[in-house]
Amino acid sequence: MTPSLALCHLLAAHPTTVGSLTERHPAMKTNTTEIPTPAAGEHSHWLVALIEPQRERSVRAWLWEQSGIPSWLPVERVIRRRGVKQVKTAIDQPLLPGYLLIPALYFEHATLSMARGFRGFMHYERQDATPRLVLICDALLGPLRAIETNLSDPTTRRKYRPGQVVEWLETTLRGSLTTVVALEAHDHVRVEFGGLGTAVVPEDFIGPT
Numbered sequence: 001m002t003p004s005l006a007l008c009h010l011l012a013a014h015p016t017t018v019g020s021l022t023e024r025h026p027a028m029k030t031n032t033t034e035i036p037t038p039a040a041g042e043h044s045h046w047l048v049a050l051i052e053p054q055r056e057r058s059v060r061a062w063l064w065e066q067s068g069i070p071s072w073l074p075v076e077r078v079i080r081r082r083g084v085k086q087v088k089t090a091i092d093q094p095l096l097p098g099y100l101l102i103p104a105l106y107f108e109h110a111t112l113s114m115a116r117g118f119r120g121f122m123h124y125e126r127q128d129a130t131p132r133l134v135l136i137c138d139a140l141l142g143p144l145r146a147i148e149t150n151l152s153d154p155t156t157r158r159k160y161r162p163g164q165v166v167e168w169l170e171t172t173l174r175g176s177l178t179t180v181v182a183l184e185a186h187d188h189v190r191v192e193f194g195g196l197g198t199a200v201v202p203e204d205f206i207g208p209t
Contacts, residue, residue, distance in 0.1 A: 035064045037072050040145060043103035046072070046136045048122035055117030056094050063102075067111040072101040074144060077152040095148055104135055158183055159203050166191070166206040177209060 049071070051059050056073050063069040075092040082089050099122075102112075112118055123131040160166060164180045173193075181198050182190040191206065193199035 035061055036070065038070050038103065040142070041138060043070075043105070044138055045104040046101045046138065046141065047104050047107060048134050048136070049100040049102050049112075050119040050122060051098055051100050052117040052119060053098055056097070056100055059115050059117045060100060062115050063111060066114075067109065069106050069109060069111060070103060074101075074148045075152070076148070092152075095151065101136075101141075107133075158187075160189055160206070160208075165209055167209050168205065169207045170201075170205040178206065180206075 049059075060071045060073050063071060074095040076095045077090055077092050079088050080091050081087065106112065107121070122134040124134055126132055160180045160183070162180055162182055165177055166180060168174050168176050168178060178191045178193070180189050180191055184190055184200050187203050188200050189203055189206070190198050190200050
């Protein structure tokens with residue numbers, strides 16, 4: 001399931017009204033660069049904030065620094081090569097560009113309307129054409145949290161998996177088969193080496209069967 005489909009499935013749940021929430025407002029935090037992500041279960045309901053493209057991080061930082069408003073920006077950790085030396089750098093890019101999840105109890109907080117890039121909250125139309133605020137129960141966000149965790153796991157970005165049978169592309173064993181034993185750092189893998197134990201080789205030395 002793609003991230004976008006995951007969000008659509010979450011939004012399809014039966015919504016409740018903001019007025020029915022009884023969460024207690026947490027203590028404010030200001031003048032800090034740390035932006036914590038609320039843990040699962042910390043807030044009972046969430047709103048989907050619409051954010052201008054590429055402003056998700058700046059809006060999130062501003063809300064926290066100005067009024068201590070927490071939020072959740074699901075991200076995917078990806079590796080980019082930068083500079084002349086093509087140095088690998090880990091970057092957290094938004095998993096759902098243009099969206100930011102904000103605890104529902106902050107719905108009427110004055111700071112929201114002052115955030116540059118904040119375009120309001122997601123609504124849907126009822127059968128009588130009356131717009132209604134999309135409100136997501138925290139329990140329904142479990143699949144999205146799992147997607148974020150899996151996409152940020154280094155092993156999910158690797159070409160091969162332990163136990164996978166692959167073909168040698170280099171060395172005198174070219175054309176023969178071997179098995180990946182473990183994933184090593186710097187795009188290397190440990191493989192069985194011709195019945196002589198194991199060897200750590202670059203991923204480019206092997207290929208899928």
